[in-house]
Amino acid sequence: MRIPILNLGRILLVSIQVDLTDSDAMEFQSDLVNRVAEIEALGVAIDITALDVVDSYMARVINDTAYMVRLLGAEAVICGVQPFVAMTLIEMGRDLLGANCAFNLEQGMEILQERIAKRGDAYLDEDENE
């Protein structure tokens, strides 16, 4: 199943709501990465509120995706990690989710906006089109 990727201006929003098979996860990853490059996104929010179980593979996929997004020049935030998920991830290893996390999507978006506002290219379009 394909994960929909929503545009919010130059921020991308993805919400993972079902458990993904391995191939789905890879497809999601490359879809997202290509979309980031295509629209030159400034930020990406990955919401995993609906996930009750995150295994080490999935954690790694999410983490890698966040890193790829950053390599492509966008900010990345992971939102809505459930307390139980957080505990198992810590049990498995500290660095499984090394990316920035936010409590929920709202706070995630705030963090993104804040970070983007501090960036050099935040006002680029305005400056060029004025």
Place this chain on the structure above:
Amino acid sequence: MAFPARRGPSILKSRGHTSKQGYHKEPLRTMTTPLKQLLREHRTELLDEWLQRAQTIWSDDGHSENLPHEWTLKLRAIFDDIVAAIDQTPTDTFELNPESPLANHLTQFVTAQARTGNSANRITSLILALKNLLSNRLVTQSHTDALIDLIWLERVFDRLTLLTFSAFVEVRERFIAQQSLSLMELSTPVLRLWNRILMMPLIGVIDTVRAREITEQLLEAIARHEARVTILDLTGVPVIDTGVAQHLMKTIDAARLLGTRVIMTGISPEGAQTLTKLGVHFNDVISRATLRAGIAEALLLIGQRISPIEDRRP
């Protein structure tokens, strides 16, 4: 016009006949072979036939006009050299001396052809056409001892083909070496983008030699300009693999030690995926999708920004 057959000292080394006795015996034996006789009797005829074949090879390549005059002259010279060489060598040995006129003429011809972009195929088939011609004639005249001559002919033309081939490859290889050298010099410029902002666009495949060159030039430029920010643009790097990633990491780490912030720009989605999957993590490096965004970021880091002129200066 056809050159007279060379009668000078033998241009071809003959192994095992260095003693004076052997030397005097040679001419007697060389007089009689069918191949030599054939060449003496039908020399002009054979040359004409070969030139005709050369013409065919030339037109098969999509040329409508006649064989260039220059070709005819060169081929004539080579033909004369070959005839002379065959005439002066006993039939059990043939070593092509690289100093001999035959080798010189052939090398010159092949070199000129290779430079103008003619295919190796065509040049080799010219030589092989002559062999074909001679062996066919030899067989049709069907002497009883033609077999020895055939084998010998084989050997002579093997040497000639080898020479042709190596001359061709040498030209092309020199060409490639020159090009990669100029590519290396051209492709590592360090540009001063702004006061205290340097930029280095990387183009092409990064190997170990280039990586070292890149690092050296970059560090030197950073030190010279006291750069605060350095932009590494990777738009022109086709493939990012472990090797490239390692080199990049070293370059970036070295630059950071000099106190400059490093901004990478223009990584492709595939490149980003490869880097992540290889487990390469760049610490403290800003990455931006395009050079444009990278420049904006660099300017921000030194507290400046490109914006429209609001009021004209007096």
